[in-house]
Amino acid sequence: SHCRCCLRPAGQTTMANLVAENPCAALTVVLAVIVPSVVMTCMSFHRLHTTEVGLDYNTFWERVDKTVYDTPGLHFLGLPHRFIRFPKVVQTMQYNEEDHDILHTRTSDGLPVTLGLSFQFRYDTAKVYDLYMTFGGKHLQVMDNEARAVIANVACNYTAYKFFSEKQSIALAMQTTLNRDFVTKMFASVDALQIESIELPWEFQNAILESIKVKQNILAQTKYRENMDVTFAQDLMVAENNKNQTVTIAHGGAQQVMQEAMAEAVITNATVDAQIQAYGRVRSELGFEDDSDQLLRYIWWESQKQMGRESQANYLVGVSQATVMKGRF
Numbered sequence: 628s629h630c631r632c633c634l635r636p637a638g639q640t641t642m643a644n645l646v647a648e649n650p651c652a653a654l655t656v657v658l659a660v661i662v663p664s665v666v667m668t669c670m671s672f673h674r675l676h677t678t679e680v681g682l683d684y685n686t687f688w689e690r691v692d693k694t695v696y697d698t699p700g701l702h703f704l705g706l707p708h709r710f711i712r713f714p715k716v717v718q719t720m721q722y723n724e725e726d727h728d729i730l731h732t733r734t735s736d737g738l739p740v741t742l743g744l745s746f747q748f749r750y751d752t753a754k755v756y757d758l759y760m761t762f763g764g765k766h767l768q769v770m771d772n773e774a775r776a777v778i779a780n781v782a783c784n785y786t787a788y789k790f791f792s793e794k795q796s797i798a799l800a801m802q803t804t805l806n807r808d809f810v811t812k813m814f815a816s817v818d819a820l821q822i823e824s825i826e827l828p829w830e831f832q833n834a835i836l837e838s839i840k841v842k843q844n845i846l847a848q849t850k851y852r853e854n855m856d857v858t859f860a861q862d863l864m865v866a867e868n869n870k871n872q873t874v875t876i877a878h879g880g881a882q883q884v885m886q887e888a889m890a891e892a893v894i895t896n897a898t899v900d901a902q903i904q905a906y907g908r909v910r911s912e913l914g915f916e917d918d919s920d921q922l923l924r925y926i927w928w929e930s931q932k933q934m935g936r937e938s939q940a941n942y943l944v945g946v947s948q949a950t951v952m953k954g955r956f
Contacts, residue, residue, distance in 0.1 A: 673710050675699050680752045681710035682759060693756050711764070713755045717818060720774060721745040724824070732779035734787040738831060742782065743824035744798070746774070746805065746817055754814040761814075770813055777805045790825050791835050798822045 675681050677699040683692040687707035696702055696710070704710070722730050723743045730742040748770075750758065762769050781801045790797065802820035809815045827835075906926065909915070915922040 673704050673708070674701050675710065675712075678714055678716050679710075679712045680715060680750075680755060681712050682756055684709055684711045691756065691759060695752065695755055697752060711759060713750050713752065713758075715750075715752060717747045717749050719745055719747050720771065722775075729824075729826075730775060730778055732782045734785060734790065734827075735783055736786050738787045738827055740782060740787065740790060741824075741826040742778070742822060744778070744801075744820060744822045746802065746820035748809060748815050748817045751810075751814045751816065758814040766813065770809070770815070773808060773813060774805060777801070777808050780804075787827050787831055788835060790827070791839065794822050794825065 673681075675696055675698065679699075680695055680697040681702075683694060683696065683704050684690075685692075685705075685708055691711065697715075702710075722728050722745065730744065732740055732742065734740050758766055778801050781797070781804050784800075785793070785797055798820050801822075802817055805820065806817035809817050826832075906922065909925065910922050913921075913925070915925070
């Protein structure tokens, strides 16, 4: 009389009955399924920083995808995946005494030289897949060995003295050669290189320092001589100008004196000519043509009269001129 669809075999339970009968067991089952799924999903996301690019590496199959991820943020790669990261920014490789990692090489004249230097390089982000596949993640060690070899070879082209006098040009040559090598072999470029310290045998260093001191003294004396040459040239110009001024002034004074003398001579000539004409008229008007002595006495008395007016001189009347002259001398 009972409906067959309502009948269940003995021992068969539904999920609802299970939850109703044992809620803790049901919760455990749910957590066992959901939590690992959430964790696995979260672990499938990987973050890239703004200063990085990355390659997708499958840790299960040990394979690298060719795609270069250069966008910062979260990327869904999958559970057995991770990023192989490469920096976008400039990197520095140093060889210095503090790190006990200085470079030993020789100069072109055979002297041992120890160099402390550093250089800055950057990866070609478009070729990081080629970089990884070529060196298998050991590219930094290969770069270090390559840089040591290139720098040592370039150093062999210069004498020990040039390491003191042309350090900047040597650093530029090293940077140029190293950049060309890194571009062709290391999928990177070298932006700059600095030589921070140079150590040569102390005997040579002392000799070089002494020669530099002598050259500085020579340079100082040369500069002093050049300055004195300029000073002497200026003094000579001043003396030459003074001489020219003196000569010009002297010529001007001489010309002035000559012109004044000529003017006085002209005035004197004019005065004498006027007097000659005047005395000629006096001679003809007074009838002294036949007696020159009378004209001379007239001229003498006229001059005496003029002198008398100017000096109020006294005259002796009736005394001959010869007597007066003898009395004076």
